[in-house]
Each structure stands twice: as structure tokens, then as C-alpha cells.
Amino acid sequence: MSNWPKKSGRLLFLARLFVMGLTVVLTTWPAPANGRPPQQRNISPPVPSLKEMVNPNPLKGDIELPMPCDGKLIIRHVCIPADGYFGDLEIDLGCKDCGRQKQGFMEGKHTGEVSGSLTLEDLPEVWRTQLTELAERGDGRCPNPNDKTAKGFYYFIGKFEISNFQWKTVMDGTCPGSNEPFSADDPRPKTGISWFEAVDFTRRYTEWLLKNRPDSLPRFPLGRFAYLRLPTEAEWEYAARGGHLVTEFQMNQGEFFPLKNRYYFDYAVYTDVKAARLPEKLAWIGSKLPNPLGLFDTAGNAAEMVLEPFRFSIDFGLHGATGGFIVKGGSFRKSKVEIMPGRREEMPYFLKDGAFRSTDLGFRVVLSAIVTPQNRNEALEQQWPTAGGKNLTEIMASAFTIEPDPSENPLFQLDHPVTTSSSDKEHKISLFIRDLIKRNRTMLAVQKADTVKEIIWNALFAAESVMNYTIRRKEVLDELSMLKRMKTKTVSEFVLESLESDITKAQGTVSLCDAAINFFLQSYINRIRESQKYPDDIFESQLDLIFQELNLEEYLSHSMKIRLDLFKKHVALNKSQVVSINQEMILKDIIFTTSH
Template identity: 35%
Template sequence: MSDRTPILPVLAALLAAAAAPALAAEPAKPATPVKPDWAEALYNPQPDKEDLVLPMPCGGAMTFRKVAVPAEGVLDDRRVELGGGEAKFAYSENSRRDYVAGGFTDSKARNLRFFYLGKYEVTRQQFDALSGGACAEPGDEARLPKVQVTWAEAVAFAGAYATWLVKNAADRLPAEEGASGFVRLPTEAEWEFAARGGIAVSESVFVQPAFPMPEGPERYVWFQGSESANNELNAVGLLKPNPLGLYDMLGNAGEFVLDPFRLNKLSRLHGQAGGQTVKGGDFRTPLADIRSAAREEFVPVDKRGERRSPSTGFRLALAAPSLPTTQRIGTVRKAWEDLPKAAAAAIAGPQDDPVKEVEVLRAAVEDPALKQRIGNLSTVIKSSIQTSNEQRARAARSEIRVGAYLARKLADDKRIIATKERQMEALSTANQQLKDGIRRALEADRAALDFNLGYYIDTLTQLNAEYPEGLMLAQAEGLKREFEARDLAALNGFIDLCIRHAARLRADGKLDRPNTLGEIPAP
């Protein structure tokens, strides 16, 4: 199939042909998994045990990676800072706030949801597998990203693949409350969240222009220049991945996302929607302009007709329905109704709920116009309270993070002191000068430990004064998921210790310093 062959009529024929055998299948019988016939290098050149591999027509396959997002409930999402601070791109990319969430529930970890993103850009071989024609043998260009596509063709490809998966490999698809997931283009927020490293990197790293590249950018990105792409599109999976195990997120082929392009208006997107949004830069992008915030407008037509680009392709996301069941609708409705109540309880007493007060006023008036204005005011108050509640939750998590780091610092202090004490015991009287030096260092270390212990207890005192126990427990669990994603799971024990000490302080009104220090294990 040539780059300029219209895909929509072909996909329509494919779907019509696939529908007939599907009608004859037994509805209750699960789909039989399709084992890929392709060589693994064609669909997963850099395999990892955490990969999700889904089959495709023609014996092919596509590989996905999990993108985790901490969440306490169905309406919980994560606020992220997208965009960047470069003045020359501010009209398009100025820093702005957005939100991401996962649709699949993690059965193995509390307070964690996730979506999937294609590990690699969709390749020519994968695209051709859904062309509706005869299955082609892999050629030299099979692993090159599929470019010269329109946004509509990328969307149609996702729709055709989603349909094929449900009919041929439903038991391989992740599900939410029994409803199968489906593939689509990622939203811009999903794409950029994943490109930056998601929760696998710290917040200070997340906002950097690009994810960490300790071996140099030429090992992670295909960019303009003879030391990198050399003005050529390259096969997927040849370089190193980002912190989430995703390849070629920056450079190589620019990638369509689901959202239309909009300009930036200071800290938000402008109201006018234009063409399609392309993310990530490509093999013609100078290294100085490689950045996670990069976004360009792709106008779908010009004076010659339909536009295509030799440097623009796409990758797929695997998502879950927001409302997979009627039971979920009830859960969401209840959670939505509780949003302002839960927030109001955090900032007002039980007899001083501003939302209830406004509703009472609304019910008391008869003038329709005034009733509407009071209703609008109620919505504004609810939104303000919810924003305050989210800020409070983030502050609690940050304070718990400090407490965990302090507990770890106390453990390090104890280890250092114990080592020097053993050195003192091992030295003979002939080494008096050396012993005196170690003794002075020990005195300084013990003073530092005592100061850090006081700081730790002060932090726990502040936690108890500012945040209710339920909020602390929920944020502690969310922080654990973040640490696990960043390979810092060793700190989770210190989070538990911090929460346990806070509970004891809340119950007893004080913490015994020697006992508290004794419960902190030295590494």
C-alpha cells in the first residue's frame, strides 16, 4: 500500500468483511489469543517483562507500556504542569496546568490507576497489516515509523484496530469492570505526561525541558545533524527509552495526538481550535529545540489538497471507558455529589457549610433570574472549594514526603555514629590523637542527629495540626506509588514509620525521643 493510498475505504471494506464471521461465533465463548508470527524485532525490538503485547492481523503485534497515575477514587486525577518557559515558543507552549488520570484500576496496588501508551511509534508493517489487502512480507523498511498519513487516517487505523482486537483477541485486552479497553490516539496531556516520565521521575525533573539523558541526547533522540538522524527517518527502538520505557517520544517522527491545536494564552489554552496537534519534534528538529513541550499545528489541507508530511506519524494509547457499567455511573454520580461536601468539611465547620447555605438561599427565592444567579454562585463556590481541597491534599503529600526523608536521614545518622563508635573501640591508647579527632566528629554527628530528630517530630506535629488522619493515610498510599514508580520503594517503610509516629503523637500528645529514635532502623 502506498503512502498516499486512502485508508478509509479500505478500512470500511475490512470491517465489513470481518463482521460476517463474527456473527457466526458463539457469543459466550472467549476469543482465542492470536500468537504473533512476526519476528519479535518487528513489534518489540527491546523487550521487557512489563510490556503488554497485543496481536494484530497478518500474524503481527503491537507493544504497549503502562503509564501509572496515583488516584484515590473514580474522580481523582493528577494535576500536571505542561508546556515550558522558553519565550520564543510562549505563544504556543507557555507553562499551563492540565490533568491526567488512568482508566484501568490496578488490582495489585492501592490508589493506583493507569492507561497504556504504545511503546514505539506505529510502523509501516503494522499500518499495512490493517490495510485490508494481502499480508505483506516484512521488508527493509518494516520498522520505520508510518509517516505520510493524515490525522483522519491515524484515527481510522485506531478504530479498525480496536474493532479487530475485540473480535479476535478480547481476552488479551485489559478491562475495567468487565468492559474491554480500546485503542485510540492519546490526548496531548497523556502524551506529554508520559513523554516527561510520568511519576517515574520527581516533580523537579518532570518540569525540565526533556527527560534525563545521562548518556547524552544522541543515545535517546533522533534529531537533526550528522551525529544523529542525518536528515533521515530511523527504525523504531534503536536508541534508549525514556524513564517509562517508551522509545522515540522525542525526535524521529512527530506524533499526532487526539486534541486540535490551540494557541497559548498565558497559563491556559486559547479558545480557538485550529488544525491537528503534532508533538515531540522529528528527525529534522535541531537538538536545541528538542523538548517535551514541543507542539506544532498541522493544517490538514493546503491549496494542493490533503496534506501529508514525511516526518509525521503517530502512536496509540490503550484506554478504558469512563463509564464502563451502570454501577460505575452510580459510583461517579455519588463521588461527584460528595466533592464539594468533602472539601467543605476541610475548611468549614459542620454548621458552616457554604454550599448548603447557598442552596438554602436558592430554594428560598422565587425569581427565576435570581435563582439562576444563585445557582451559578453555588457552582463557583463548589469549584473553589474543590481546588482548595486538591491543594490541601498535595500539601499533605509533600509534608509526608519530608517526614519520610527525615526518617531516612535519621537512619543514616545512626549508621554513621555507630560506625565511628566502633572505630573508637577498635583504636588503642597509642592512637589518642586519632581517637580525639573521631570523638569530636562524633559530638558533631550526635548534635546533628538530635537536631534532625527534633525537626522530624516538629514535622509530624505540623502534619497532625493541619491534616485529618484519613487524608494523611490516603496521601501516604499515593506517595508510595510514586516512590515505587521511581525505584524508591525502599523509602516506603519510612512513610509507614512516619504515619505510625504521627498517629502515636496524635493519641499521646507527645513522642518519646529515645523510643522514637530507637524505632528508626539504621540501614
Template identity: 30%
Template structure:
């Protein structure tokens, strides 16, 4: 998705009296805001009742038989290459007083990693045109958008029938493709009552048809499969669980805090708060609800998530590609492989049980040995390709080699894992057994160089930790300064209301709205820093906090305030380490001393 650079606003012109610290930081003057799925410059296509009832301007589409269509949404990860990835939080870190806590081994917090497989150059020309201006350019830091594509809607009954009817013709049992079916009343309903194997068969048949009839409509790496460069073609498959959940949470469109929240952001227009889940999801509403019937709904009935995906929560639950793994304490997957994974919940769920990272395990086979099916479960598709086609070997090897050199250089290493310690042991053995060995002397030199390199990286890591603590204190100070200005602006707004000055009321209302957005954006930066701080070793971070406190103690007035901010930041880092979650509003209140 693209981002828009906002010019200096009325709020920033109105806040000239704010303290110099906030002005020096200038956080709100250069904030970048992603464009939501419904805030794009190119007008969307007209609604297509059968295949695309809620068109978005940057939709990607694949052809289906009988002039049908299948819509995709674009997800990207900023990465160095296909070997790189982004660490993401999956599931949810339930506390002991929450209903999901006793099933933490099923859907609790755990770490995952995600990356795209396609670069913009791999895409068909029509796709590149649709995404023109919507993707970040490769920057000086060497990062570029690595893309993957996932179905905008759940596969419908019509789409499923169109593809599965091709099987006799594709496999030589029929001389011609089947006739196109007449529209049916259930065409727009998600296809359910399928086995995991049925979903895989759909992706296989659809891929075969696309390769025969519309190969040019698919992305291709390095010239595609069969090319002299050793490229690879895209194919249709189920999304992996991590791909599904990253996209469902909002992917590149939302900030880190939103990615880790229980539910994806639900904002319309300039709304400052999330809307009711019933506007985004089909589920069984209990007492106090609208009385919605618990039944499957046509695609596009509700609103899309920030990426532009419909029904990722509720309606039909969705199968994914990888098998079910338990969640172990500490947030890592277990080693035992189970059944298949179903994501997102279904229309029979109640609101309190639904969350974006929801998952369930179902058996591949029923008690009669037949592939198991469920009347509430369907699927959406994704596009995949080879992870390591020959056309990318050189790039992948260079990345792997560079990554391997640094893989053990962490802030704290146990002695048995420290490469320097191991090399010292080898050198000592060689010098004992072969005192005059040239190899021993050369290895000794390598050992010393390795130690110097490790020491340099460790020093840089210590400096980075100290800078993170100090900059976070400055961000918190800026939030406080913004809030002081907002308090004054609210007083001026009340004065304008008392004077019945409509122009003044409108001006200060706009200024306050802009200022509130600036506070929230600065808070996002602060919370990102909390997340980064939790990745450091506790002893290293505590050591650098002590150094920062010592330095701040030498600064009059401002140092005292920043010292208190740094102390609060350390408290938030420790809380996040323990729970892997923080309440955004509570953090803001604590930063403001409420």
C-alpha cells in the same frame, strides 16, 4: 511502576555526628525510589527484530495479524476514581532570552489534567500477571492506580500494512483475510506520510479486528460492552495530547521537577547526570555532533524514556487525538479550535529546538481539499474506553456530588462567588418578604452552618500553609547538615587515597554516593514544597509566613537559622509563581549558601 524501599545505608551509619535536627527528620532513611524501565526484577523476553527490538520486563502486548505484536507501556495516576485526575504542566515556560519565547502561544506553559481509565481489575489476566508487583496497592487514603496504556514504539510500516490490509475482509469485500506479507527492508521504520484520518482509520480497523478475533486480549470495564452491568470494552485510539506528553515526560516514574523539565531524565545505571540527547533521540546533529544522517530510523534504535517509550523526541513526529488549541497568557488553552497537533519533533530538527513538550499545528486538509500528509509525521496508539459507562454511574455520581460540595471552598473568594454571601442575600430577601416564613428560618440556619464550615476549612488551610513553610525550612536545614557531613566525608576519602587504602577508598566512595543521593532526594521534597506553596493565595501565604517568623523568633539558635531558610523558601515560591520553573542546581546552591 513499583518502588523499592532502601535500607539504612553506609552514609546514614557514618553520619552519626550530624546535628539532631537532620536525624529527627530522617528524610533519607525512608525515601522511596521508582524503578526505571530497565530496572525490573522479571527478565525481559528475547528481542524480536520486527516488533520488539528492545524488550522490557513489564511490557504489555496486543496481537496483530500474521502472528504480529504491538507493545504497550503502562502509565498510571494515583486517583480516587475515574472522576479524579492529576494536574500537570504542559509545554515549557520560556524566558524572553530563549528561542521558544516568541512562540509561547503555540508551545508555552499551560496546565492540563490527566487520569487513567482502567483499574487493575479491568485488565486481562495475562496483563495483571505482567504487572504483578509493579503497581501501588490502594492505600488508606483512598487512592488507587488508574491506568492507561500507550504504544511503546511508533507504529511501523509493517504493523500499518498488516492492519490496513484487513479492510476488504472486515467490510465484506473479500471472503478471507489477506495472505501474510513477506518481511521487507523498511518493516521497522515508523509509518509516515499519513493523514490524521489515516491514523484514525488504522485505530478503527485494528479495534474491529481485535473485537472479532481477540476480544479477551482487551481490558473490559464492568464485564465489557453489552454486559448486564452496563460495562464498556477498551478500544484502540490515538493518545490525547496530555496523555502523550505526561507519558513522554516520565509520568509516574519521575518526580515533579523532572516532569516539568525541558527534557525527560536521561540516566543510565548509577549515572548522576543526564546523558547526551543523541543517545535517546534521532535528530539532525549540527557542527560538533557525530555527523548523523538526518533520516528516519528503525524503532528501538535509541534508548527509552523513563516510562519505556522509544522515540518520543525526534525520529517521526506524532499525531494525537485532540485538535490544536492556542496557549493563552496565564497558562490556559484558548477557546478557538485549529488543526491537528503533532508532538515530539522529527528527525529533521536540530537539538536546540527539541523539548519534550514540543508541539506543532498542521491543517487537516491541504490547499486542494485533500487530507494533508507529512513525510516526517507518524503516530503511536493508546487504549481508550467510555469515561462514564453505566457500570460506574453510582461511583461517578457519589464522587461528583462530594466534589461539588467543596468546589468553591478556596482560600480567597470574590464576594460574588462566595456561596455564603449568596445564601445570606436569599435569606434576607425571604425574611423581608415573608417575615414568618419557616423556609426563611431554615435557610438562615443553613447559612450559619455553611459559614462555620467555610471558616473551619479556611482555618485548616491557613494551618497547612504555615506547616508547609516551617517543614520546608526544616528540609533546607537537613540539606545543609547533609552537605556538612559530605564535606567531612570527602576529606576522609582524600586521606584514604593518600594512604592508598583501596578498601577505605571504596567504602567512602560508596558512602559519599549514598549521601549525595540523599541530598538530591531531600532537594526534590523541597522543590515539591515550592510547587505546593505557589498554589496558595499570595496574601494567605504571606500572612502565614509572618506568623512562622514570629514563632521561629522565639526559638534560640535553631530559630534564627530556620528563619533564614523560611525566607529563602518564600523567595523560591515567588520565583516559581512568576516563571513556573526553577533551576535545580541554582536552588541547591542557594540553600547551601554558595
């Protein structure tokens, strides 16, 4: 059985299924919720509460910033593990397939770097205590505060898109609800504003905090404070994909964050052409489920502006030409492929009549700070000579969890030459070799993930083939029984000869079906055993990635998700050694799950 090609694997899979006569049953999914209050004829829209406009879904780890009119901005921490102030996390931005295969220059995969400008020591005491407790109990890939090999660097991002209510309190100087009830539009994301107006919101809100509640902000010597701004594209996409609460493989391999056996419409307000009713307008903030980081509406509802301008994506990098501003996340008007975190749109800063605005374009904010405050000067000077080299092995090992013993990693042997080379030439050579090994390790990790993905797809194909041949075998056996009955009632020698020939052919077909079933059952068992050669996190991430791919090809979803769940179960059983995996058991499970 041939391996799957990387790009055409699913198409080849479909072709094989159709050749074998698979009947695909279309599955009708429930219509996505609009996420807006019901409005019927002659019935007034519901009046939202203050909570519904600032934090309709409280979560552990929420951090509050005060706003005018007793409002609040809820932010979530994003943690990046690094070995020092010059450390950052390299991530793959963009996407492989966001509906524009011929326009890879828009959002083709490209490398980006992300880090945070704040440490635990920089934060207000309440924040520091809260995040320290989280990290000590286990906060994804965020290092434990007692870890001596890595440190957590933070930025903070809005849990929700900025709402109409929040916009009014900062920009209009009015307090909605003070003289009249809140409106049904107050909890919706603020849209219809320009990029410049969004930037001005961050300026005016920061100035309000500095004047009225400076104690609520992280601060540094010489009157330096943290401030609000638009997120960079890397900050936005890293957080939208799940940030430090998903694995490195889940971050870089999938087009969406892990769905946890749910569907896109559970997380996003978007236009699903198969839905019974399409969303007519923006939903209230927080109307869907959060992503792994606790952020709402990063996919759909209002599209979101980011800080930097658009540049082409070319050969895993960005082109030099600078264009308009970048829009991420898609809106309620967009289709499923248009709300993927890696998709990027270019919008003009200006049109003929002034700054560009759109009724489905909003924003969320980031809390950040300067990276060279006076109290860091000494540490920066000490870390600069070895920037990018010190403790790189430990960070890479914790990110990929492939080589847990750093002494076995060639990078470990190169760390000391990098820092102790007797000449500048030797230093540069050591850096070059170390970076080369780093790139090779990254490629190896990706290759392992691709191999696991092929194993899973091959297992699904084998299971589907087993079922197809089982169905075909039953059909032929029924036909064989009918031929034998006809033979007992026929006296014509000519007809008897014809029946004998048909019976022989049918018996041969049954034998071929038996051989095919045995072949694919053994192939399926071999895939189970092969999958155990790879780390659990790679296996789990690829299972989730295939689950997402099946969601994009919904006409295959029902059948293939059954196979996917069954394969996961068989892998777990084989690993536990509680039950001996054999062909008879596999066949019974495949038939049972299909019939039920």
C-alpha cells in the same frame, strides 16, 4: 553575592565568568547514531526480523496485544494516583524555552489534567496480576493496591511508534514477509499519512481485535470494550516526560525527562548541527534508549500526531480558538530544542490537494475506555457530591512529599467542612478556601524548587570563581618570582624603584586572590549547608534540571558538569557526616577535578 534571576540566571552566570577571565574549553561530543542499519555501496540492506519490527527491546512490564500476521502491539501502562473516579492529576504542559521565546503562545506553560479510564479490576487477569505485582513492589507514584487513601487509574500507550509492518498488517490486509523477505523499511515508523488515516488505523485495528481476539481487551457490561485511539496531548506529554515513574518536580520543572548522566542523542534521533553525520532518514523503532516509562522515540525520529486540535497557550490556559491538529516530539529533521516534550506544532488538516501528510510525521496509539460503564453508576453517584475534596490532603502530600503529616496541613481541616457543610453557601466557601490553599501549596512547592536551583547555581559559580582566582594567584606568583629575580640582577636605581613598585602591586594582588578564594570557598560551603534544608527529591530533581540546561549550553558543559558532580558529592559527604567539610578539602577537590 547576588541571587540568580529566574530567567536570566544562566546569562548572568556567563557574564560573571567572562568578566573574571574564564577560558571556556569547547567540548566535542560524539556524533549521534542514526539508529538505522548501515548501508554501504554495493551492500544489500539488512533484513529485519519480526522481533525487530514489534518489540526490539523487551522490558519488564510490557503488555502485548495481538495483531494480524502474528504481529504484536506492545503497550506500557501509565498510572495516575487519584482518590476516586473524579480524581485527576494536574500537570504543567508546554515549556519555558523551546527555542521560540517570542512565540510563547505556541507552547507556553499551561495547566492540563490527566487521568486514566481503567482500573485494575477492569483489566484482563494476566494484566491485572502483572500490574498488581509491580505496584506492590513499588511502581513509582502508582498507589499500592492495598492503599486505602488513593487508587491507581490507568491508560496504556504504545511503547513504539506504529511501524510500516504494523500498518501493512492492519490497513493493507497483507502479511509482509509471507511471500518475500521483510524490507529494511518495515521497522521504521509509518509516516506519509494523514491525521484521518491514523484515526482510521485505530478504528480498523480495534475492530480486528473485537472480531478475532476480544478476550485480549478490557471489557465492561453491555458489550462495552476498551479501544484504541490517538493520545490526547496531556496523555502523550505526561507519558513522554516519564509519567508516574518520575517525581512531581521532575515532571513539572524540567523540559526533558531525567537524563541520568546521558545525553540527548542517547535517547533521540534528531539533527545535531555539531554531529559529524546527520540522520538521513527515519530510524528503526527502538534504536535509542527508552524514557523512564519505557517508551521509545518520544523525542525525535518521527513526529507524532495527537487527538485534539491546536489552541493558543495564554496565561497558563488554552485560548478558545480551535485550529489544526497538534504534533508532538519533533522528528529526525528537527534540532534539539524542537524535540522537547512540551513543544507543540500546529498542522493543517487539509492542504489544497487534500488531507495534510508529511514524510516525517507518524503516530503512536493509546488504549482507553469509556468512563461511564454501567457497573460504575453507583460508585459515580456516591463520589460525585464530594468530587475533588475527599482525601485531597493525602494525594497532595504523596505527590509533593513536602508535608508528610496531613494533620499539619490546613487542607486536612477543610476536608470535613467540604463534605458536611450545612448549606450550599458554606459548601462553596469551603471549596473556595480549600482550592486557594491548594494553589498556595503548589506555588510554595515551586518556590522551594526555584530556591534549591539558585543554591546549586550559586555553588557552581563559587566553585568556578575559586578555580579562576587560584589560576590567577599562580600566574601572579610566577610573575612575582620573576620580578624578584630581576631585582637581584639590577643595579639601576630607577629600575629598582620600578621593580619594587611592581612587586608591591603583585603582592597586593596575591592577597586579594587569597581573600577572594576564602570568600568563595566559604560561600560554597554555605550553599552545601543550605541545600540540606530541602527534601532530597527536590534537590535531586534540580540537579537533573541543571544537567539538562548545561546540555543545552554545551560550550559550558564540560567544566560545569565537573562542578555539578563535585557539589553533589560534597552535599552527600556533609549529610553523611563521615568527613568534615572544610575549605582546605574543598579547594583540593576543585583543583584536582579541574586538572584531571
